[in-house]
Amino acid sequence: MRKKSKSQKVYDYIEELVISSEIKPGERLPSEAKLGEILNVSRVSVRAGIEKLSAIGLVSKKKGGGTYVNKPKNENYLSVFTPTLLHNTDYLEMMEVRRALDSLSVQLCAKNISEAGVKKLGEIIEHMEHIQSDLDFFDLDKKFHLLISKHSKNRFLHNIHIIIWDVLQKTLRSKYNTVTSSDSHKERIDEHKRIYEAIVGKDEDLARIYTVRHLERIIDTFVCEYNEAYHEAKEQETKK
Amino acid sequence: MRKKSKSQKVYDYIEELVISSEIKPGERLPSEAKLGEILNVSRVSVRAGIEKLSAIGLVSKKKGGGTYVNKPKNENYLSVFTPTLLHNTDYLEMMEVRRALDSLSVQLCAKNISEAGVKKLGEIIEHMEHIQSDLDFFDLDKKFHLLISKHSKNRFLHNIHIIIWDVLQKTLRSKYNTVTSSDSHKERIDEHKRIYEAIVGKDEDLARIYTVRHLERIIDTFVCEYNEAYHEAKEQETKK
DNA sequence: TGATAAAAAGTTGTATTATAGATTATGTTA
């Protein structure tokens, strides 16, 4: 077994403190000097470990002030995505996952949603009727589906949905728009309306069916467009 | 505008080098000393910057060898989301999500798995027969289900599975053991064996059914034990 | 007594220097 590095020792120690809630979000870590004392390592190693934790967004450092445990917000973590580029296939894989997760969340949502939640959901549908740009639709679409996952009352599921939509927004926004813009406004709004009404009627199965259908339509549309683009590219290739 | 820290300067410089492909994946970065010279900062600052890049998986360090640019794999970046999920986790909620995702991945796996993959899966089953401790079982269980999700050929799905098992290992290991240890060894191994055989037979539906049944049994067992513990606690309460 | 300003203490950021441990390159020898 390979020996753990000193900085990893620090990393694990602090992570454990956070996991076990000994240090809660917003609270301050022991100072670097103190941590070095506790773990019997130099301040250099302590800093290296904390640097990593800060890079993945678990803690934030304030010069002169101390190091604090972050509140769990995805914005903190998204910055690391800049160097990545997601490809077409990634989009399809992601939607396949959504099909599985959304069908679960909408099911739970239909069972657990409150009156207030239903009202909010209705307002989003209302807004959808009056959108101007595809960008607006993306935001409403995101709000709609995240509201559903929120009312699934499964926080873990909701967190994963938040991650998925953040990644979507960050990396695939343009692609997503090409998909949604190609079909008629009315159709995609109707799809959401059907899901909404199934939720209102507390019909878990129906809500799930409409959701799966909604996602499969998006996937199909994308695959078709992708193939067209693929064939066009091929034609251009043969022309040469 | 706030002044950039030295370590951030290093971070940005290297990130730019990688994005502009001046240093391609697999290639080595200039040494810490050289980078410090180029950017006119001390080696400490260089190290801090590189430490961050290493934490988000853009580069890897080899003691004595140098620092290398990683191949751009999404799993490197998705892992940064683990901290978000560490907060507010609940075992049952996680297993509910697993039920949805595992049923998808096992389905895809049965369709796409290679001969070599089947063989590896069989070896894990073989190992399960000879385990001694529950800790070993956790590792094999993890390997088994991650191998399945890997052969689903959906990388996004696989990445989420990796995160889930990471969170499971970090937060719920003790709990998980209490669940698995209460039922007989034979039963839980048989469950995996059934899933394995369905995969071997390329029977997608059967594999999915056995997987769902497997997870629901775990959930049920946990709920029962939880209720028992809950009632015991209540009894103790009333005694007082 | 309360408010304000100054001082002190605490904390992170950067720099320098030194040594240890690991890998890679070099050169020598058989």
Next chain:
DNA sequence: TAACATAATCTATAATACAACTTTTTATCA
């Protein structure tokens, strides 16, 4: 040419010092 020893290179860790910034305490004055 191949094998082995050696040197050079590089990262890991450490100790120390000081700068920059924040928080807390203390002192002063109204």
